[in-house]
Amino acid sequence: MKLSRRIAGGAVAAVLTCGLMIPQAAFAEPDSASKQAEAQAVLASLNSMQMELDQASANYGEALAEQEAAQQSADEAQTRIDEINVEIADVQSRLGDRAHSMYRSGAASFLDLLLGSTSFSEFATNWDLLNKVNNNDAELVQKNKDLRDEAQQQKDTFDEQTRIAAQKADEAKQLQDEAQSTVNSMQATYDSLSAEVAELVAQEKAAQEAAAAAQAQQTVEQSANQAASNGNGGSNDGGSNGGYIDNGGSSDGGSNNGGGSNDGYIGNGGSSNGGSSSSQPSYNPSTGNAVVDRAYSKIGCWYSWGAVGPDTFDCSGLVSYALTGSYSRLGTTYTFMAWPQVSDPQPGDICTSSYHCGIYIGGGQMIHAPQQGEQVKVGPVQSDMIIVRCPW
Numbered sequence: 001m002k003l004s005r006r007i008a009g010g011a012v013a014a015v016l017t018c019g020l021m022i023p024q025a026a027f028a029e030p031d032s033a034s035k036q037a038e039a040q041a042v043l044a045s046l047n048s049m050q051m052e053l054d055q056a057s058a059n060y061g062e063a064l065a066e067q068e069a070a071q072q073s074a075d076e077a078q079t080r081i082d083e084i085n086v087e088i089a090d091v092q093s094r095l096g097d098r099a100h101s102m103y104r105s106g107a108a109s110f111l112d113l114l115l116g117s118t119s120f121s122e123f124a125t126n127w128d129l130l131n132k133v134n135n136n137d138a139e140l141v142q143k144n145k146d147l148r149d150e151a152q153q154q155k156d157t158f159d160e161q162t163r164i165a166a167q168k169a170d171e172a173k174q175l176q177d178e179a180q181s182t183v184n185s186m187q188a189t190y191d192s193l194s195a196e197v198a199e200l201v202a203q204e205k206a207a208q209e210a211a212a213a214a215q216a217q218q219t220v221e222q223s224a225n226q227a228a229s230n231g232n233g234g235s236n237d238g239g240s241n242g243g244y245i246d247n248g249g250s251s252d253g254g255s256n257n258g259g260g261s262n263d264g265y266i267g268n269g270g271s272s273n274g275g276s277s278s279s280q281p282s283y284n285p286s287t288g289n290a291v292v293d294r295a296y297s298k299i300g301c302w303y304s305w306g307a308v309g310p311d312t313f314d315c316s317g318l319v320s321y322a323l324t325g326s327y328s329r330l331g332t333t334y335t336f337m338a339w340p341q342v343s344d345p346q347p348g349d350i351c352t353s354s355y356h357c358g359i360y361i362g363g364g365q366m367i368h369a370p371q372q373g374e375q376v377k378v379g380p381v382q383s384d385m386i387i388v389r390c391p392w
Contacts, residue, residue, distance in 0.1 A: 039200030042193065043208075046186060046201075050371045053182050054333075054355035057305060057314060060175040061332040067168035074161035077154045084151045091144045179305055186372050209379060216364030216380035220345050223386040227280065228343040280340045281389045288348025295322040295359040295367040301376045303369045313369040315357050318376060319350055322359045322367075323390060333357050339388040351385045360387055 193201065295318065304312035308320060309327040320330035336352040349360040351368075358368030361378065369376045381387075 035196060036200055039197050039204055042189060042197065043201050043204045046189060049182050049186050051355060053179055053186075053305060053372065054315075056175050056179045056182070057316075058332045058334055058355060060172055060179065060306070061316070061329065062334065063168045063172035063175060065332075067165050067172060070161045070165035070168060074158050074165060077158035077161065081151055081154045081158065084147050084154065088144060088147045088151070091140055091147065095140050095144065176306070183305055183372055190373060212382060213364070213380040215383050218364075219381050219383050219385060220360075220364050220387060223341060224343045224345055226386070227341040230341065280342045280344075281391050283342075283344065283346045283348075283389070285346075288346055290325075291322045291348035291359060292361050292367070294325060295361070295376075298322075298376045299367065299378070301369075303371055303374050303376070305372070313376060315369045318367070318369045319352075319357050319359060323350075336388055337386070339391055341386050342389045345387040346389075349387050349389050351381045351387055353382065353384045353386070356382065356385070 190198075298309070298313060298318060298321065301309075301318075302312050303314060305314050306317070307313050308317035308329060313321065316332055316336070317329070319336070321327060324330055333352050333354055333356065336350050336357055337354060339350065342349060345360055345362075347360060347362045351358045351360050351366045356368070358366035358379070358381075360366050360381065364381050365378055366381050367376065367378055370379065
């Protein structure tokens with residue numbers, strides 16, 4: 001699969017990077033320029049692997065969601081099969097009773113019924129009665145056939161959905177294993193750094209974040225303008241119907257350019273424009289503040305791929321908890337990308353791209369679970385993000 005090749009490529013890059021850091025025989029100590037170049041190469045490799053990790057996380061969530069949906073369809077098919085079998089048993093019992101009755105009475109009884117009529121009116125009545133009996137028998141036979149046909153259709157559905165569920169479970173396991181391999185490669189890269197290069201990497205990352213901070217407010221404004229141009233009007237009127245559900249959950253992954261992680265679990269597609277519609281959900285300050293408070297309460301918790309709390313989170317795991325108050329998955333970044341993009345970004349809204357997400361707190365800042373080796377923190381909204389609002 002294409003994703004596997006990308007993750008494998010990231011792991012190879014990490015190995016090559018580690019190779020570059022093996023001390024080489026030389027007549028002089030490396031100068032500061034070479035150390036700086038090494039740090040930049042290491043950070044680029046780590047960022048690349050983190051992006052692959054993020055994407056793997058979102059795809060992992062999608063695979064789990066599809067597995068769950070297929071399993072539910074299979075269960076529904078099995079339930080209907082059980083119901084059909086009960087109906088078939090009833091029809092067969094009724095047909096058996098009719099056959100037994102006809103065998104005992106014999107065909108003569110039907111002739112007697114007709115020939116014993118004392119008037120044409122009675123004959124016509126008895127004839128209609130016999131037709132109704134025969135029609136009822138025919139209907140029972142047809143019903144029995146229809147039920148058996150439906151049972152076979154449901155059996156085919158059950159078999160297919162069971163196959164899909166098993167396939168998606170295998171895909172999810174493979175993605176999980178690949179992600180863990182990437183995490184291991186990243187950790188090995190960190191562990192192999194000299195103190196001097198590690199400090200330079202940290203400085204490079206800080207510089208990237210400073211540049212992102214300068215860009216953040218512009219990103220928020222661009223998202224708002226895009227929402228407005230797409231017809232998502234709406235104003236900051238503190239509407240009473242906005243807000244978020246308080247039960248559910250989500251999932252995620254890592255970062256890009258020193259900043260973001262991605263997600264997992266139940267997802268349903270997304271679009272580059274945030275899936276905006278002609279109107280946006282109204283904003284509820286009380287609900288928004290509760291979302292922000294929950295996000296703040298997890299600052300300092302460590303990032304962990306696929307985690308949904310209570311002490312470790314990936315990006316969509318954190319967003320899910322902040323929105324719902326539940327340590328369970330609400331969706332993936334794909335899910336959030338499909339939510340309405342807003343023209344009036346407010347605290348408690350969601351900052352999201354296809355691979356990373358966080359809770360917007362205002363001023364171009366968000367709370368997010370950044371990446372492997374980092375903790376939940378406040379950081380700038382990333383340049384490729386949009387601001388969306390929970391539609392419920």
